[in-house]
Amino acid sequence: MFGYRLDLPLADDATGRFLSLIIGLMVYLAMLALAGAMALADLGQRWETGLSGRVTVQVLPIASAPGAPVPTPAELTARVSTVITMLRGTPGVIRAEVVPLAEVAKLLDPWLNGALPDDLPVPALIDVVLTGTPALDLRALGAHLAETVPGARLDDHGRWLADLRTLAGVMRAIALLIVALVCGAGMAAVVFAVRTGLAIHQEVINLLHVMGATDGYVAHQFAGHILGLATRGGSGGLVLAVLTLIVMSLFGGEVGSGLLPTLTLGSGQWLLLLLVPLVAGVLAVVTAQWTVIKSLAALP
Amino acid sequence: MIRFDNVGLRYGNGPEVLRDIAFELPPGSFHFLTGASGAGKSSLLRLMYLGLRPTRGTVILFDQNIAQLPRTALPPIRRRIGVVFQNFRLLDHLSAFDNVALPLRMAGFNEGQILAHVGELLHFVGLGDCLNARPSTLSGGQQQRIAIARSVINRPRLLLADEPTGNLDDGIGMRLIYLFEELNKLGTTVVIASHNQTLIEHFDHPRLHLESSSLRVLPRRGTRMA
Numbered sequence: 001m002f003g004y005r006l007d008l009p010l011a012d013d014a015t016g017r018f019l020s021l022i023i024g025l026m027v028y029l030a031m032l033a034l035a036g037a038m039a040l041a042d043l044g045q046r047w048e049t050g051l052s053g054r055v056t057v058q059v060l061p062i063a064s065a066p067g068a069p070v071p072t073p074a075e076l077t078a079r080v081s082t083v084i085t086m087l088r089g090t091p092g093v094i095r096a097e098v099v100p101l102a103e104v105a106k107l108l109d110p111w112l113n114g115a116l117p118d119d120l121p122v123p124a125l126i127d128v129v130l131t132g133t134p135a136l137d138l139r140a141l142g143a144h145l146a147e148t149v150p151g152a153r154l155d156d157h158g159r160w161l162a163d164l165r166t167l168a169g170v171m172r173a174i175a176l177l178i179v180a181l182v183c184g185a186g187m188a189a190v191v192f193a194v195r196t197g198l199a200i201h202q203e204v205i206n207l208l209h210v211m212g213a214t215d216g217y218v219a220h221q222f223a224g225h226i227l228g229l230a231t232r233g234g235s236g237g238l239v240l241a242v243l244t245l246i247v248m249s250l251f252g253g254e255v256g257s258g259l260l261p262t263l264t265l266g267s268g269q270w271l272l273l274l275l276v277p278l279v280a281g282v283l284a285v286v287t288a289q290w291t292v293i294k295s296l297a298a299l300p
Numbered sequence: 301m302i303r304f305d306n307v308g309l310r311y312g313n314g315p316e317v318l319r320d321i322a323f324e325l326p327p328g329s330f331h332f333l334t335g336a337s338g339a340g341k342s343s344l345l346r347l348m349y350l351g352l353r354p355t356r357g358t359v360i361l362f363d364q365n366i367a368q369l370p371r372t373a374l375p376p377i378r379r380r381i382g383v384v385f386q387n388f389r390l391l392d393h394l395s396a397f398d399n400v401a402l403p404l405r406m407a408g409f410n411e412g413q414i415l416a417h418v419g420e421l422l423h424f425v426g427l428g429d430c431l432n433a434r435p436s437t438l439s440g441g442q443q444q445r446i447a448i449a450r451s452v453i454n455r456p457r458l459l460l461a462d463e464p465t466g467n468l469d470d471g472i473g474m475r476l477i478y479l480f481e482e483l484n485k486l487g488t489t490v491v492i493a494s495h496n497q498t499l500i501e502h503f504d505h506p507r508l509h510l511e512s513s514s515l516r517v518l519p520r521r522g523t524r525m526a
Binding site for chain 1: 389405
């Protein structure tokens with residue numbers, strides 16, 4: 001492999017072919033899992049940027065006091081205007097706009113499955129954009145609005161965002177766990193292949209040992225051989241993973257909605273993915289060296 | 301050169317295969333190691349080339365107490381010992397050249413030096429035309445010469461041979477011992493394990509004789525057979 005001269009006939013071992021295949025598969029899976037983790041991180045970031053700095057104020061069509069009549073549409077519009085005026089007068093608020101009824105109807109469409117009934121008491125929604133600096137006391141603002149305007153409620157999306165953050169975090173952790181497990185499985189395969197090689201070539205290794213070979217010399221032989229296998233397998237896994245990601249990116253772009261993670265990776269992320277076969281090679285070589293050195297310690 | 305004091309060796313929990321072995325080989329000496337099959341000749345040789353550590357006793361090699369040295373200190377000492385094995389133990393996946401070059405590669409010589417030294421030695425032993433031949437394609441005599449070339453390529457101070465004439469007829473065996481004598485004259489200490497009585501009697505060298513797991517040093521007779 002690469003013109004590397006081996007004193008041990010490792011190239012003829014059947015385990016080598018399987019190891020190459022296993023490393024290729026591990027690189028493929030690790031790259032996909034890592035791409036998934038990065039896509040989820042991006043999604044979390046998009047949620048953060050999309051929703052942080054925004055709040056929604058609902059004005060519910062409820063009575064101003066127990067026993068009072070339900071507000072008419074004109075009264076509700078007046079309440080909405082009051083809220084908007086209050087919001088626009090609050091330092092830290094950039095914009096406060098009523099969400100048109102047609103958009104509200106669109107949001108409710110999945111649940112109502114059709115046209116919005118006229119008699120359905122739909123709350124008015126006000127989309128509020130905040131500067132972020134200075135940080136606004138949303139709790140106080142919400143309390144103030146609720147006291148001043150009956151039925152006014154401020155939703156800072158905090159709970160929803162926190163749930164999504166947790167979900168994205170868990171998914172990312174699972175993806176990274178998969179990467180770690182794949183690494184572990186790959187290293188176990190290398191240990192197995194090296195131990196098999198040590199057993200098969202025990203006589204030759206004993207001969208080299210008697211002739212004055214250091215443990216490092218023998219370990220270097222195995223490491224060179226494993227590096228060749230890892231490079232071959234890793235290259236195959238890399239090509240396959242890149243093709244898969246490109247296909248997923250193309251299909252994801254067509255069917256994806258805003259919530260689903262799209263696989264549009266930046267150049268830095270691609271670079272990180274391309275490092276996977278290199279890391280796999282380094283891990284395989286280090287594991288092989290460590291296994292050989294550990295095993296040869298039993299020799300006199 | 302070599303000193304064994306009260307050395308014992310047992311494999312696992314078995315009985316001692318070597319017991320109270322004590323001898324000293326001065327630098328530049330030539331000894332035969334004799335004894336019946338199973339007497340422990342190969343085990344004693346393995347102790348001498350550091351393929352085994354004794355169960356008890358002291359082994360002094362090149363003025364160093366082997367028992368007190370860490371494992372990592374042993375490879376440089378092993379490189380000062382040449383070993384010719386009974387079945388040559390050549391690596392069949394390597395060419396004749398690469399087999400002979402092994403000790404030099406392990407010692408860290410560069411490829412230029414290796415090319416010069418190995419080529420010269422293989423020409424010297426008459427295998428200049430077989431540099432790239434695999435051992436399995438060569439005759440027993442040629443394989444033997446490769447094995448000897450491999451054992452002396454790094455100019456060992458101690459040369460050990462385990463039944464080197466075992467598979468050879470007496471004529472070729474004699475020539476081999478003459479070759480070892482030539483190396484001995486250049487200063488190499490030589491120990492040859494053999495049970496070939498004809499050869500041993502032909503060459504007048506002192507003997508290390510193993511019997512019932514114990515060793516006796518038998519001096520030279522003072523005459524050499526014609």
